[in-house]
Amino acid sequence: MLRPWDLKILIRRDGSSVSRQIVQAIIEEIRRGRLLPGTPLPGTRDLARALDLNRKTVIGAFDELTAQGWLVTEGRRGTFVSSELPGDSVVAEKPADARVALQPGFVLRGESPDVSCLYAEDGYFTFDDGAPDTRLAPVSEIAAAWRKALVSASKRNRLGYGDPRGSLVLRREILAMLNSERGLTAAEDNICVVRGSQMGIYIAARVLVRPGDIVVMEALSYPPAREAFRSAGAEVVTVGLDEDGMKIDELERLCRKKRVRAVYVTPHHQFPTTVLLPAARRMRLLALAEQFDFAIIEDDYSHEFHFAHRPMLPLASVDRGGKVVYVGSMSKLLTPSLRVGYLIAPAAFIERAVAEVTIIDRQGDPATEAAVADLLASGEIRSHTKRVVKIYAERRNQLAQLLTQQFGERLAFTLPVGGLALWARFTPEVDMQRLRECAASQRLRFLGAETFVLENQAPAALRLGFGSLNQVELKEGVDRLAQAVAMLQADDSRHARKLVDPCE
Numbered sequence: 201m202l203r204p205w206d207l208k209i210l211i212r213r214d215g216s217s218v219s220r221q222i223v224q225a226i227i228e229e230i231r232r233g234r235l236l237p238g239t240p241l242p243g244t245r246d247l248a249r250a251l252d253l254n255r256k257t258v259i260g261a262f263d264e265l266t267a268q269g270w271l272v273t274e275g276r277r278g279t280f281v282s283s284e285l286p287g288d289s290v291v292a293e294k295p296a297d298a299r300v301a302l303q304p305g306f307v308l309r310g311e312s313p314d315v316s317c318l319y320a321e322d323g324y325f326t327f328d329d330g331a332p333d334t335r336l337a338p339v340s341e342i343a344a345a346w347r348k349a350l351v352s353a354s355k356r357n358r359l360g361y362g363d364p365r366g367s368l369v370l371r372r373e374i375l376a377m378l379n380s381e382r383g384l385t386a387a388e389d390n391i392c393v394v395r396g397s398q399m400g401i402y403i404a405a406r407v408l409v410r411p412g413d414i415v416v417m418e419a420l421s422y423p424p425a426r427e428a429f430r431s432a433g434a435e436v437v438t439v440g441l442d443e444d445g446m447k448i449d450e451l452e453r454l455c456r457k458k459r460v461r462a463v464y465v466t467p468h469h470q471f472p473t474t475v476l477l478p479a480a481r482r483m484r485l486l487a488l489a490e491q492f493d494f495a496i497i498e499d500d501y502s503h504e505f506h507f508a509h510r511p512m513l514p515l516a517s518v519d520r521g522g523k524v525v526y527v528g529s530m531s532k533l534l535t536p537s538l539r540v541g542y543l544i545a546p547a548a549f550i551e552r553a554v555a556e557v558t559i560i561d562r563q564g565d566p567a568t569e570a571a572v573a574d575l576l577a578s579g580e581i582r583s584h585t586k587r588v589v590k591i592y593a594e595r596r597n598q599l600a601q602l603l604t605q606q607f608g609e610r611l612a613f614t615l616p617v618g619g620l621a622l623w624a625r626f627t628p629e630v631d632m633q634r635l636r637e638c639a640a641s642q643r644l645r646f647l648g649a650e651t652f653v654l655e656n657q658a659p660a661a662l663r664l665g666f667g668s669l670n671q672v673e674l675k676e677g678v679d680r681l682a683q684a685v686a687m688l689q690a691d692d693s694r695h696a697r698k699l700v701d702p703c704e
Contacts, residue, residue, distance in 0.1 A: 222261035330621035349570035362564035366393020383517030413461035469619035620667030
């Protein structure tokens with residue numbers, strides 16, 4: 201059996217029994233959890249060669265360990281750590297146990313960022329916040345493009361440190377897409393490739409914000425963005441949100457009272473409510489940026505997924521004053537594991553952004569960048585987009601139908617014109633904390649409005665991602681949510697009866 205790593209044993213040449221040292225060293229590695237049950241050990245010949253010992257010495261040590269029950273031999277497969285260790289042995293459950301118990305001997309800066317994320321967990325059904333279905337990714341095409349890029353880059357000695365702005369060929373392909381389909385007029389000195397939109401937001405915060413600066417977000421917004429601004433020292437202030445997105449009047453009143461450094465918005469599909477910021481509000485936002493001299497960070501995280509009509513062009517497409525930093529990503533379109541995002545902004549901003557990128561991501565990812573450029577140039581990404589948008593539209597409609605059937609007027613929502621999630625609002629009397637507890641009993645997880653709120657009380661609402669779920673999975677998720685709501689209502693009914701009849 202192929203063993204990926206050598207077994208490191210330190211032998212003391214002090215006259216003590218070498219065989220006994222091997223026995224004690226392996227037992228200690230097992231007890232500390234670094235050699236787990238089932239772990240293959242090197243062959244006696246290999247270990248003897250590595251330790252510069254006679255093979256008979258190693259064989260003797262292995263025989264002793266096998267006799268004590270620490271090791272088992274499985275014919276020609278080799279020797280392994282026993283799955284049934286000696287009864288009086290104390291074994292760590294995992295290698296990190298000994299390290300985790302130690303407290304750091306240094307001071308941790310500030311507080312941990314307040315970011316709530318849901319990850320897939322066995323045994324649970326999860327409504328994510330709008331992730332794509334990676335089962336739909338053009339895996340064969342990606343693999344072919346990546347292999348081609350890897351081989352080509354290797355032959356040309358281009359797998360080393362690359363341009364921190366991103367490869368020129370990828371930047372040109374992204375610019376061709378953005379200028380053609382989203383109305384931008386960006387040039388090569390206006391773009392920097394990053395590892396996804398979150399890195400782009402973080403870099404923007406590093407470039408724009410100084411400690412004490414005010415950054416404005418909507419009352420319900422994207423937590424990782426909020427924490428990126430806070431990590432740069434910003435004071436994050438919120439303004440109201442209605443059925444048409446950010447309340448621009450409220451933003452103007454704030455600007456007249458305080459010096460605003462930047463405004464973060466998701467105008468295309470507001471996160472988390474999915475509403476579209478109307479053209480009139482967009483133009484007023486740009487006018488306020490000119491008037492009060494603040495930057496706009498436009499996070500266009502799911503522009504491609506639009507179902508009802510031709511999508512509205514980004515703020516960046518009508519920005520004439522150089523006020524907009526446009527953040528986008530290819531990750532949701534292809535697969536989140538392909539970390540390709542981009543920043544579009546004035547050249548001076550990009551120059552500073554590249555310096556920040558160099559600090560945290562010096563080498564870039566030449567093979568992946570070349571592969572994505574190839575997929576853009578060949579039209580594969582365009583074809584894939586058309587195909588999956590139809591599928592996601594069907595899933596959106598199915599989720600809406602299932603919610604209507606199960607909840608009727610108890611749950612309100614507006615069918616989103618784009619994106620991969622739906623914003624559902626319960627009647628105000630629904631206790632979301634208790635609903636989450638009931639959902640947990642149904643092995644269901646979701647992100648409620650309290651996840652996205654910074655100030656004031658969160659509404660009784662939740663964000664239900666549908667993109668990553670097929671028809672069967674959507675029905676199962678809605679069924680579990682209905683069961684959780686039924687449990688909550690049953691508890692409320694019992695509580696009400698006890699109030700009427702305390703003796704019950």
